[in-house]
Amino acid sequence: MAEGIALIWRTDAHLSDDPPESRRDDWATTVLGKLAQVGEIARKAKALGVIDGGDLFHVKAPTRNSHALVGRAAAVHAAYSCPTWLVPGNHDLKHGDLRYLDEGPLGVLYESGAVRRLYDGHEAAFEKFGIKVRVVGVPYHGTEYDMSRFAAIKKGDEDWLVAAVHCLASRSGGDMYEREDVLKYADLLPFAPDVWLFGHWHKNQGIEETAPGKWVVNVGSLSRGSLGKDDLDRLPSCVVLKLTKDKRDAKIVPLPLTVAPAADVLDVAGKRAELEHDITMEAFVDNLRDSLGGVGSGSVVDDVREMAGLDDKTRERAIHYLELAS
Numbered sequence: 001m002a003e004g005i006a007l008i009w010r011t012d013a014h015l016s017d018d019p020p021e022s023r024r025d026d027w028a029t030t031v032l033g034k035l036a037q038v039g040e041i042a043r044k045a046k047a048l049g050v051i052d053g054g055d056l057f058h059v060k061a062p063t064r065n066s067h068a069l070v071g072r073a074a075a076v077h078a079a080y081s082c083p084t085w086l087v088p089g090n091h092d093l094k095h096g097d098l099r100y101l102d103e104g105p106l107g108v109l110y111e112s113g114a115v116r117r118l119y120d121g122h123e124a125a126f127e128k129f130g131i132k133v134r135v136v137g138v139p140y141h142g143t144e145y146d147m148s149r150f151a152a153i154k155k156g157d158e159d160w161l162v163a164a165v166h167c168l169a170s171r172s173g174g175d176m177y178e179r180e181d182v183l184k185y186a187d188l189l190p191f192a193p194d195v196w197l198f199g200h201w202h203k204n205q206g207i208e209e210t211a212p213g214k215w216v217v218n219v220g221s222l223s224r225g226s227l228g229k230d231d232l233d234r235l236p237s238c239v240v241l242k243l244t245k246d247k248r249d250a251k252i253v254p255l256p257l258t259v260a261p262a263a264d265v266l267d268v269a270g271k272r273a274e275l276e277h278d279i280t281m282e283a284f285v286d287n288l289r290d291s292l293g294g295v296g297s298g299s300v301v302d303d304v305r306e307m308a309g310l311d312d313k314t315r316e317r318a319i320h321y322l323e324l325a326s
Contacts, residue, residue, distance in 0.1 A: 003129040004244035004251075006045045007162075010038050011053030011199030012221035014091065017069050018059075020225040025265040027225075028069060034222050035076045037257050038238045043081040045240050048126045050082060051118070051135055053199020054089025054166035057105050058225075061316050062094060065105040073105070074114035085118040086110075087137035089166040089199060094312075095305050096319055098139055118164060125158070131245050132158040136193075138165040140200065142302055143180040155192040160243045163193035166200045169218060171208070185210050195241065195252070203230045207239070207254065213247040219254050224266065232262045 013035060019027030042050050056073070059065055077084050086106070094100035098119075101107050109115045118124060118137035126133040134156065138149050145167055155161045165183075168176055173184025185208065188196055195215045202221035209215050217239055224231040235256035242251040262268075304318045 002244040002246060002249040003131075004242045004249070005126050005128050005131050005133050005160075006047040007126070007133070007135070007241045007243070008038060008042045008045065008047045008050045009053070009164075009197050009217055009219075009239040009241060010035075010050065010222050011166075011197075012055045012089070012202055012223065013052075014055055014058040014221065014223050014225055015069065015073060016058040017064075017066050022227045022267050023225065023265055024267050025260070028072070030260075030265070031223050032072055032076055034236065034257050034259070035073070036079070038222070039076065039080040041238055041240065041255055045242075047082050047240070048128065049124055049135075050080060050084040051124070051162070051164050051197060052084055052086040052115070053164055053197060054087045054140060055091040055199065055221075056086060056089070056109075056115075058091050060091055060094050060096065060104070060319075061312075062104045070105045070108050074109060074112055077109070077114040084115045085124045085135065085137070085164075086115045087118045087164045087166050087199065088139040090140040093140065095315060096140065096142075097305060098141060129245070131160070131243065133160040133162065133243055134158040135162040135164060138163060138167065140166040144302070145181045145183065150188070150191050153192050159245060160195065161193045162195045162197065162241075163191075164197040164199070167198065168201045169196070169198045169216070170201070170205060185216050188216070189214060194247070195243075197239075202226075204234050204237070207252055215252055217241075217252060222257070224259070224262070227266055227268065232266065232268075235259060 013031050015031045017028055057065060088098060088101055088106060090096040092104060092106040094103055110117050119139040124135040136153055153163055167183055168180055169183040171185050174182050176182055189211055194213060198218040204220040205218040207217050219237050219239055222236050224236060236259060237254040237256045239252060239254050244250050304315060
């Protein structure tokens with residue numbers, strides 16, 4: 001194979017001090033172990049960078065992430081053989097709002113230098129073997145996506161333009177239960193990026209060449225925090241992108257991580273309780289939607305985010321419930 005620039009893609013680790021209800025292992029240690037595995041894959045691939053699609057942390061409220069957890073995350077990344085660039089996801093942000101980024105644990109990691117910013121004016125550029133690669137980030141920015149963010153990405157003199165995005169995307173597009181946009185792969189073709197890397201949706205939707213020299217990478221979450229069939233069957237993966245001067249020689253390959261059997265770490269017997277919880281959450285959303293009728297112009301999550309008179313704790317809990325239900 002021709003010489004090329006190697007990058008590693010990963011997304012949605014959802015690191016937290018406390019485990020999801022469906023897990024019975026030491027969640028923080030498990031997730032940090034997967035992040036360490038990604039670092040070892042990057043070393044073996046001689047990667048120039050690791051690109052993360054967001055939701056590195058799970059709990060949005062800054063006070064509910066311990067200093068020890070942030071320190072452990074920093075230590076894992078400090079051991080990498082290359083830098084990590086990270087796109088903010090909705091769980092990395094208080095209220096799911098980019099304006100609060102620097103209040104949270106991800107903001108601390110940015111300031112420490114453990115990871116680098118990848119959004120808006122912050123980009124990553126690589127050059128080796130006469131090949132130029134530029135990576136841009138599109139952070140989570142609400143449930144109704146601003147298409148001007150994608151149209152504003154323009155190609156320069158780089159051989160490869162890569163977009164790392166924290167938005168829902170699929171082959172068919174549409175919306176998620178009428179609550180959040182889902183980008184359609186075909187609708188991305190007119191835009192400049194050669195490769196789209198998607199975080200946010202935990203399901204593994206694979207890797208597709210949507211047109212000659214155009215790829216979508218959408219392999220899902222690095223962690224298995226719930227009991228959906230996809231989580232039980234899915235092997236969390238990172239992706240090695242080997243980008244060459246000649247696009248026909250490029251390779252984009254998922255590498256499954258080593259994980260414990262689902263039966264060992266997931267409380268399968270608790271599935272009934274989770275389903276009952278989901279039904280309760282659906283009822284909560286429906287009731288809230290009815291009570292908010294006509295209050296705002298956006299989604300229910302956006303209406304709650306902008307609602308006056310709510311204290312931070314109540315607002316964060318309401319947004320958390322809404323996202324659980326979606």
